[in-house]
Amino acid sequence: MANLIKIKRGLNIPVNGRPIEMIGTSVLPAEFALIPEYYHGVTPKLLVKEGDDVKAGTPVFYEKQFPGMNFVSPVSGKIKTINRGERRRIISVIIQSDDKMTYETFEKSDLPALSADEVIAKIQQAGLWCFIKQRPYDVIADPTKTPKAIFISAFDSAPLAPNNDYVMSAQMSDFQTGIDALSKIAKIHLGIRAGKKSPFQQVKNVEQTVYEGPHPAGNVGVQINHINPVNKGEVVWTISPQDVLFIGRFFNKNVVDLSRTVALTGPCIKSPQYYQTVVGANIENLIQGKIKSCTSHRFISGNVLTGIKVAGNGFLDPYATQITVLEEGNNIHELVGWGMPRFRKFSVSRTYFTAIFETKLIRKLFGNMKYKWDTRLLGGKRAIIMSGEYDKVLPMDIYPEFLFKAMIAGNIDKMEALGAYEIAPEDVALCEFVCTSKLPLQQIVRNSLDIMKKELE
Amino acid sequence: MSNNLRKFVDKLKPHFSKGGKFEKLHSVFDGFETFLFVPNTTSKNGTHIHDAIDSKRTMIMVVMALVPALLFGMFNVGYQHYIAIGQEAGFWDMFLFGLLAVLPIVVVSYVVGLGIEFIVAQIKGHEIQEGFLVTGFLIPLIVPVDTPLWMVAVATAFAVIFAKEVFGGTGMNIFNVALVTRAFLFFAYPTFMSGDTVWVRTSTTFGLGAGAPVDTYSGATALGQVATAATQNVQLTGITGNPIGFWDGFIGLIPGSVGETSVIAILIGAAILLFTGVASWKTMFSVFAGGALMALVFNLFGPDTAAAHFPWYNHLVFGGFAFGAVFMATDPVTSARTEKGKWIYGALIGAMAIIIRVLNPGYPEGMMLAILLMNIFAPLIDYYVVEANIKRRLKRAGNK
Numbered sequence: 001m002a003n004l005i006k007i008k009r010g011l012n013i014p015v016n017g018r019p020i021e022m023i024g025t026s027v028l029p030a031e032f033a034l035i036p037e038y039y040h041g042v043t044p045k046l047l048v049k050e051g052d053d054v055k056a057g058t059p060v061f062y063e064k065q066f067p068g069m070n071f072v073s074p075v076s077g078k079i080k081t082i083n084r085g086e087r088r089r090i091i092s093v094i095i096q097s098d099d100k101m102t103y104e105t106f107e108k109s110d111l112p113a114l115s116a117d118e119v120i121a122k123i124q125q126a127g128l129w130c131f132i133k134q135r136p137y138d139v140i141a142d143p144t145k146t147p148k149a150i151f152i153s154a155f156d157s158a159p160l161a162p163n164n165d166y167v168m169s170a171q172m173s174d175f176q177t178g179i180d181a182l183s184k185i186a187k188i189h190l191g192i193r194a195g196k197k198s199p200f201q202q203v204k205n206v207e208q209t210v211y212e213g214p215h216p217a218g219n220v221g222v223q224i225n226h227i228n229p230v231n232k233g234e235v236v237w238t239i240s241p242q243d244v245l246f247i248g249r250f251f252n253k254n255v256v257d258l259s260r261t262v263a264l265t266g267p268c269i270k271s272p273q274y275y276q277t278v279v280g281a282n283i284e285n286l287i288q289g290k291i292k293s294c295t296s297h298r299f300i301s302g303n304v305l306t307g308i309k310v311a312g313n314g315f316l317d318p319y320a321t322q323i324t325v326l327e328e329g330n331n332i333h334e335l336v337g338w339g340m341p342r343f344r345k346f347s348v349s350r351t352y353f354t355a356i357f358e359t360k361l362i363r364k365l366f367g368n369m370k371y372k373w374d375t376r377l378l379g380g381k382r383a384i385i386m387s388g389e390y391d392k393v394l395p396m397d398i399y400p401e402f403l404f405k406a407m408i409a410g411n412i413d414k415m416e417a418l419g420a421y422e423i424a425p426e427d428v429a430l431c432e433f434v435c436t437s438k439l440p441l442q443q444i445v446r447n448s449l450d451i452m453k454k455e456l457e
Numbered sequence: 458m459s460n461n462l463r464k465f466v467d468k469l470k471p472h473f474s475k476g477g478k479f480e481k482l483h484s485v486f487d488g489f490e491t492f493l494f495v496p497n498t499t500s501k502n503g504t505h506i507h508d509a510i511d512s513k514r515t516m517i518m519v520v521m522a523l524v525p526a527l528l529f530g531m532f533n534v535g536y537q538h539y540i541a542i543g544q545e546a547g548f549w550d551m552f553l554f555g556l557l558a559v560l561p562i563v564v565v566s567y568v569v570g571l572g573i574e575f576i577v578a579q580i581k582g583h584e585i586q587e588g589f590l591v592t593g594f595l596i597p598l599i600v601p602v603d604t605p606l607w608m609v610a611v612a613t614a615f616a617v618i619f620a621k622e623v624f625g626g627t628g629m630n631i632f633n634v635a636l637v638t639r640a641f642l643f644f645a646y647p648t649f650m651s652g653d654t655v656w657v658r659t660s661t662t663f664g665l666g667a668g669a670p671v672d673t674y675s676g677a678t679a680l681g682q683v684a685t686a687a688t689q690n691v692q693l694t695g696i697t698g699n700p701i702g703f704w705d706g707f708i709g710l711i712p713g714s715v716g717e718t719s720v721i722a723i724l725i726g727a728a729i730l731l732f733t734g735v736a737s738w739k740t741m742f743s744v745f746a747g748g749a750l751m752a753l754v755f756n757l758f759g760p761d762t763a764a765a766h767f768p769w770y771n772h773l774v775f776g777g778f779a780f781g782a783v784f785m786a787t788d789p790v791t792s793a794r795t796e797k798g799k800w801i802y803g804a805l806i807g808a809m810a811i812i813i814r815v816l817n818p819g820y821p822e823g824m825m826l827a828i829l830l831m832n833i834f835a836p837l838i839d840y841y842v843v844e845a846n847i848k849r850r851l852k853r854a855g856n857k
Contacts, residue, residue, distance in 0.1 A: 013506070015506070035700055040604055052753070087697070090614075105552070107694065144638065155756055189813060192690060209641060210669065223546055229853065231850070231853060231854035232854055233854075235789045235853075257851035263489045268566070287525075298499075298505060304504065304505045304506045305504045305505070307505065308502075309501070324505075326505070326506070328499055330497050330498075330499050330500060331497070332495075332497055333459070333494045333495070333497060334494060334495040335459040335462065335493065336492070336493060336494075337494070337495035338492075338495070338511065338514045338517055339517060340508060345509035346508065346509060347508050347509040347510045348510075349508070349510040349514075349515075349572070349733065349734055349735075350732060350733045350734045351510060351514050351515065351518050351734075351735065352509055353508070353817065362808075370628065373506050374499075375499040375500050375504075375505045375506065375728065376497055376498065376499050376500075376507070377496065377497070377498050377499065377500060377507050378496075378507050378508070378509050378510075378511055379495075379507070379511020379512065379514075380491055380496055380511065380512070380513075380584050381584070382512045382586060382628060383627060383628025383629055384624070384626065384628055385512055385588075385627065385628045385789055385790055386515065386735075386789050386793075387737070387789045387792070387794035388737065388794070388796060394577065397846070397849070398846070399795065399842075399843050400847055401794060402839075402843050409511075416500040417845070417850065417851075418843070418847065418850075419850060429503070429504050431508075432502045432503055432504045433506065433507060433508055434508045434510070435507075435508075435509075436510050436512055437512060437628070438511065440502070440503045441503070442502070442503040442504065443502060444851075454737075
């Protein structure tokens with residue numbers, strides 16, 4: 001029986017627009033994009049030029065520091081445009097799909113006979129390395145450093161997140177192959193949600209741990225902190241379960257098949273459900289006709305806490321397993337909001353009525369409250385005033401407020417001492433959500449991790 | 458109404474923006490705009506949705522929690538006045554007298570404090586912060602009703618500038634701003650802040666309540682009587698010599714600073730603060746616990762003075778103890794910020810307040826000094842709590 005870890009601190013935000021378990025039909029878009037910015041910290045060196053033909057799996061660019069680390073085209077077609085910004089920095093590589101989906105063929109590999117180094121080299125060559133990230137710093141893993149363990153969280157506890165049990169149940173053999181490949185490199189910890197029967201319980205070659213509790217229980221960072229925290233000088237790798245499928249498919253079929261199931265979610269979606277698409281797809285025809293009308297929409301590649309804001313015809317980021325659409329809200333002018341009851345506003349603080357609406361009795365009598373969500377900050381930015389807010393939603397052995405203050409002050413020694421190695425921006429997303437002072441905490445953490453990496457490596 | 462108001466604000470806005478006629482008043486305009494309308498700034502990156510709490514909502518909860526103490530204080534000012542001059546008066550007469558006596562202090566405190574806040578915001582080019590909404594409300598509640606208005610103005614200005622703005626504004630201050638105001642008054646104008654004559658207004662207010670104090674009148678507070686008592690067991694009296702005890706202190710119809718006398722009104726405020734979660738119950742509870750325990754120790758083992766043998770339960774209801782515990786010690790900015798630290802911080806405030814009351818006859822009231830003293834130590838307490846976490850992390854790394 002797997003170990004059970006109960007997580008008490010955290011928060012499940014009741015956003016409406018949860019996907020029903022059904023896969024809708026959608027036509028693949030004509031355009032796909034590789035956007036270097038989405039692979040944090042990568043310096044791309046181009047391997048193609050405009051007009052080149054590519055197949056699914058053809059390298060488009062590689063990382064300057066590690067020449068073997070390819071980033072590949074998700075579909076077959078033509079390189080349509082290469083958009084560059086200041087100092088010829090590559091902003092995006094747009095690929096025009098030919099709708100045929102022909103795959104680059106890779107040399108057949110006998111997985112049981114491969115060594116760890118060979119597995120690493122093959123994953124890099126196939127362009128799948130970008131899905132493996134590392135702590136510290138939450139960047140694409142450095143393939144030259146051996147991790148002490150690899151952590152995978154089988155469930156996503158973020159608001160409206162896709163149910164991996166449903167999405168992946170038919171693909172467990174690919175998942176197992178992916179696990180087998182990765183387990184050659186280091187021991188794998190698999191985090192599973194408590195309570196439900198899950199196909200992940202059958203996975204072998206891993207150490208399973210069961211987690212119970214609210215978001216961020218499904219965040220791999222929280223799981224690492226509870227089982228095997230990252231100390232100075234140590235490295236752990238992380239990968240999300242849907243991305244393990246890519247590695248599994250690669251070793252099973254010798255092709256790079258970046259197709260994945262994404263959940264189309266959020267208050268502004270007419271009927272939230274799942275759709276089949278491919279990494280880097282243009283989201284325009286996926287969302288077409290499926291959104292409710294309102295003055296302006298916010299399209300998010302990812303979830304409401306950590307996702308990336310994209311345009312209505314923008315591209316899915318490589319790590320996203322869901323698309324969330326909600327109201328932008330910049331046209332709303334609420335009169336004296338600070339003094340109003342604001343029944344439809346959600347707050348963990350009891351200065352609103354949320355706490356009463358969320359009691360069992362009221363929910364039983366009147367059903368679940370439907371809160372109104374939009375992307376406003378709902379307040380002005382201030383210095384940190386309230387204490388203890390962050391601790392309630394960060395279930396780690398860390399003093400978040402003091403860590404953030406060290407980060408704001410740029411004190412690297414303090415960051416190190418207070419646990420910056422263990423933390424990633426996504427772990428502090430809930431802190432940012434509840435912050436009375438409306439501080440951009442994920443940004444603060446991201447910038448500080450970058451500074452630390454630069455100074456210490 | 459809301460739409461027309463919005464149109465009006467939108468029409469004015471260009472004049473106050475960069476390049477407009479009143480560019481210099483941008484912060485003030487912005488302050489009023491965000492006061493009227495929730496800012497519609499949206500998130501650019503990071504979390505796309507936010508909790509509806511903001512610092513305005515937080516501050517307004519504290520102000521609401523202070524209202525019972527203010528209203529009771531106004532009534533009590535009138536009540537004490539009419540008793541002192543030996544006249545019968547109805548409830549509304551008393552309240553009106555108190556209202557007219559206290560309101561000018563409220564106005565002066567707000568005008569001076571917010572004025573400075575507006576100017577500093579404009580110079581620094583940042584938003585007007587709402588911290589002073591609470592401070593400005595606290596100041597009238599912790600001064601004697603007879604404090605001259607100009608003194609309130611000078612003290613408020615000193616506190617806002619030197620205890621807050623020089624440190625960087627709301628959230629950056631080391632000392633509780635309202636208490637610095639009180640401390641400034643206490644040390645700069647001691648004759649107006651202590652003694653037997655300042656706690657009850659015996660003169661008229663805007664022509665109301667004319668009359669001379671009765672012969673038996675004495676305006677000493679309970680703690681003042683304890684400090685000057687010659688015998689070990691002192692019988693507390695009200696302002697006309699009537700004996701008073703614990704329940705009089707609890708209800709609060711006794712002389713004292715405007716808002717501090719009624720424990721009932723303070724506890725209503727405490728309930729609001731604790732229910733909304735704006736104040737920490739750990740801090741609040743541990744101040745009372747620390748104070749009670751320390752007073753009990755003096756009761757049992759203390760020197761043979763009246764202060765040491767003042768019953769521990771009386772220590773909690775007389776003077777500014779309850780007010781300080783509920784509204785001052787729990788100020789999140791100047792208090793300890795770690796959960797463990799809050800226990801220590803609160804308990805030390807309670808204990809220190811009683812130690813000052815008992816051992817230093819020059820200071821019948823120790824709450825203000827105890828909180829200011831612990832304001833200094835709060836970062837140190839947090840330092841050791843956080844240091845323990847750091848050590849744990851280093852040890853964990855060493856064990857591998």
